[in-house]
Amino acid sequence: MSNKKVLIKNARIVNEGSITKGDILIEGEFIREISSTINAPEAQIIDAENKYVMPGVIDDQVHFREPGLTHKATIATESRAAAAGGITSFIEMPNTNPQTTTIEKLEDKFEIASKTSFVNYSFMFGGTNDNLDEILKVDDKNVAGLKLFLGSSTGNMLVDNPEVLENIFSNTNLLISVHCEDEATIRKNTANYIEKYGEDIPIKYHPIIRSEEACYLSSSKAIELAKKTGARLHVFHLSTGKETNLFTNKIPLKDKKITAEVCVHHLWFSDKDYEEKGTLIKWNPAVKTVNDRAQLWDALLDDRIDVIATDHAPHTLEEKNNVYTKAPSGGPLVQHALVAMFEAHHQGKISVEKLVEKMCHNPAILFQVEKRGYIKEGYFADLVIVDDNDPWTVNKDNVLYKCKWSPFEGTRFKSKVTHTLVNGNLVYENSKFHEVKAAKRLTFNR
Structure with a gap:
């Protein structure tokens, strides 16, 4: 050294x-x-x-697509874009191909990152309906936590067996991060709209298909289970005002057992933007109403929501330009998240100190990251x-993602x-x- x-x-x-x-x-x-x-x-x-x-941003939720989906992104390309965006550490999700649901596959990812990442890294281990034995082998000093998809997953990563879920919540000491959307509600809503429009459903119905009800039903159940079992639960990407009332600001973050995150796109866009942006702002959970966005800001500022993240999830433009039912959800964000939040600061929505708390200090506290997230001696x-x-405009020429586009263009x-x-x-x-x-x-x- x-x-x-x-x-x-x-x-x-x-x-x-x-x-x-x-x-x-x-x-x-x-x-x-x-x-x-x-x-x-x-x-x-x-x-x-x-x-x-400021301290480097710690992004607690990204999808860098490697292994298996490297036509969209790689750990090298996206960590490089993250560095340009002021993100110095990321926690990446398990729904790659193959999925990160065994210790062996997890170590494969660490191996890739050790050779190619521009910034510090960790990975979530993925839970399924049948891998509790593997979950129990995870070393919580070296791995960020456990990710459970309680809705909206690919492959076999949807954990929809209530007994299995309770078993995982009762037996692991890992921090459990969850994607909460109720699959049955979404399936029913999707079927109704397909009957009406076929595959080419107008994008404006996305937040009605992946509705407030679908989100609330799932997140409230997860929280109930965490309270029952004493598990340490972190709810990813809140998108509705209603869900913010499930969280508290009465205790310091280090003592909270149940925490929440909001993503940049849910703070920036609203359903008014679908007309212009189309499937480029198709995310799961969906970008919802102006009122939801306002309530997310309120909960962020009064500390019911603890962390701002990106859920960076690139797809190619070709993939995004499909009809509604075939266009994948997700978009690239790591290069522009911090400057977008500084823009919110310029608009008088958030102080620079608060922004640093939510993007740097709090992820470090919440995940107990060692010696990062603050400007401190040692x-x-x-x-x-x-x-x-130093004003600048986002355009195709300065976008660094492998997919070569941004919802902020x-x-x-x-x-x-x-x-x-x-x-x-x-x-x-x-x-x-x-x-x-x-x-x-x-x-x-x-």
């Missing part, structure tokens, strides 16, 4: 609810010193005058520098990520990549 030094000068340091002017000295992989002014003649200097320096130097006054952002450091190494600087392999496997303090 080299002991090279990097000194970030004149930064607006955003950490733990405050913004202070100062310098940050990095030595090797770690933050060595934080002070109002530091002299280190031998260090490489980065001048952050008038810019924010912590890994995962840092992002943001210029909040045509959007003008006021803020830009200028530097991303991973474990003390500058991996991204002013639209250029330094091809250093600095990424590490995340470890968890459990």
